Amino acid sequence: MKIYLIEDDLNIGQALLSVFKDEGHEVVWVRMAVDAVARLQAEDFDAVLLDLGLPDGDGNEVLKRMRAAGLTVPVLIITARDGLQDRLKGFDNGADDYLIKPFEIPELLVRLRAILRRSGAQGEAEALWSNGTLALEEKRMRVTVDGTAVTLSKTEYALLLTLMKQSDRVLTRAELEKRVLPYSDGATLDVHISNLRKKIGDGHIRTVRGVGYMLQAERAT
CATH class of the missing domain: 3.40.50.2300 (Response regulator)
Structure with a gap:
């Protein structure tokens, strides 16, 4: 496009x-x-x-x-x-x-x-991203864990989608703030990540100390 x-x-x-x-x-x-x-x-x-x-x-x-x-x-x-x-x-x-x-x-x-x-300018296929028991249906903006729907805020959803799409590398704090929190001073990033982890469970998001965040070793598909 x-x-x-x-x-x-x-x-x-x-x-x-x-x-x-x-x-x-x-x-x-x-x-x-x-x-x-x-x-x-x-x-x-x-x-x-x-x-x-x-x-x-x-x-x-x-x-x-x-x-x-x-x-x-x-x-x-x-x-x-x-x-x-x-x-x-x-x-x-x-x-x-x-x-x-x-x-x-x-x-x-x-x-x-x-x-x-x-x-009529574009056909569209469903985009499904997954990481172990975690799944995200981009078109429907739906997140599930073990098949059970999880309710996320817009910011939490945006963070998760960004991490899943870039699952092969570490996303720096600056990158995440620019993409997901462009109107924030950045102080709330850790709060959103913490809330997201509570909702989707442990083992999906890894903190890379001094750098940023990434998905755990099992890659999104």
Whole structure:
């Protein structure tokens, strides 16, 4: 999948760039509204992630120009503007979905896949990750241990999914904080890991002292 990311925030942009590349997607990231539509007309993209508060203009104007130019690529707005009128304006201008910051990465990925399915742009197979008795169904955002469903918070789910997808290596604290807790000062990472361990049981997540965390030796599949 080729994604066009229009986002001026460096931390959010870098986090999304890292996540999408790990997912195997191609990403073009720009931070300004200028020439955004011209780039879309010159290249084929599967989806657009569009921030509304851009330094040189309003994302809504970019969206209106896109639709006026006949571009039908699916657009997911990502913004801190949470008012009803803001959401209605985004949809009226041609957005396919609207996600309010701060958001969790797994929710963004699910919403992105949903607008692609609605547009007919992408077929999708179920992604199942497992580690011993622990299983995660990515499409359904469902986690089970020994076949019994486990209820996780959005952050706990995001941490577990990230660890399972990168099960062959240690993920540093900085990596996990950037991918899963981009709006946090990092002080809560240990708390989330501790809560996650309590819910899924011991023996799945290993602490690598002074570095970070990884799954235990039995690899995810």
